[in-house]
Amino acid sequence: MPESAGTPPPEPESIEGLRDRIAVLEADLQELVYVASHDLTEPLRMVTSYLGLLQRRYGDQLDETAGEFIHYAVDGADRMRALLDDLLRYSRVGGDEPVRSPVDVDEVLGAVLRSLEPALADTGASVEVIGPLPRLDADEVQLGQLLQNLIANAAKFRPPERPNRVTVASVRDQEARAWRLTVADDGIGIDPKHRERIFQVFQRLHAREEFPGTGIGLAVCRRIVERMGGAISVESELGRGSTFHIVLPDVESAAV
Ligand SMILES: Nc1ncnc2c1ncn2[C@@H]1O[C@H](COP(=O)(O)OP(=O)(O)OP(=O)(O)O)[C@@H](O)[C@H]1O
Ligand SMILES: [Mg+2]
Known part of the structure; x- marks a missing residue:
């Protein structure tokens, strides 16, 4: 290839260098998933507990349809909780080195x-x-x-x-x-x-x-x-x- 002016092409990165960079990215991603799922758990708990409160305190004032809507909302929140727990479980596998x-x-x-x-x-x-x-x-x-x-x-x-x-x-x-x-x-x-x-x-x-x-x-x-x-x-x-x-x-x- 003819030589061109401008920035010289980067040195090809060594396998070790690439491996290190992948490890850093993996760790970042790991951290992100952990923090996101962990921090989402708290507001979700709030949603669930207020829905419960609504049901208990005002349940007898609501009509059947409203009760059904609350039921769906609780169901959705429960499912989200299960998904967040799973994400946390998944991210924990990548945490510490396996103990052999x-x-x-x-x-x-x-x-x-x-x-x-x-x-x-x-x-x-x-x-x-x-x-x-x-x-x-x-x-x-x-x-x-x-x-x-x-x-x-x-x-x-x-x-x-x-x-x-x-x-x-x-x-x-x-x-x-x-x-x-x-x-x-x-x-x-x-x-x-x-x-x-x-x-x-x-x-x-x-x-x-x-x-x-x-x-x-x-x-x-x-x-x-x-x-x-x-x-x-x-x-x-x-x-x-x-x-x-x-x-x-x-x-x-x-x-x-
Ligand atoms: N032994 C199997 N026979 C048929 N389909 C399978 C089998 N194992 C997994 N699958 C398919 O692969 C999908 C993913 O499996 P995976 O174990 O990740 O999820 P799951 O069993 O549905 O839920 P979870 O494991 O989180 O309780 C399953 O939903 C199913 O469609
Ligand atoms: Mg399964």
């Missing part, structure tokens, strides 16, 4: 299944664990959240006529020096065109009336997995169940 220690995935799964007992009983889902699960250097709390979100989904998204069968398994990929965990179900499945979208914050493929939820679970999962240097993906077709794959590289290779 040797974790027995079998044990974590046991605790997760105990806490999911009511949800599993509600949906009628059965969970089968194939083979011994590995010991990993991981953040125990986050690994629990990850399994909990995936198994809750696997139980929830079922056809109306029968419960789902959920399978949790692991395979060692020696060459990649990684563990692959899978959570599979035989439920309603996901159209492959939504494979990426479902991992975004508040993206859902179903109405709340059909399946409850806000759409944060998989976004949290992706965040957790990526912070462990891994990757999460889904293999599915509509009506044919879904298999979520989590690849978690050994700590030495994750650090590179």
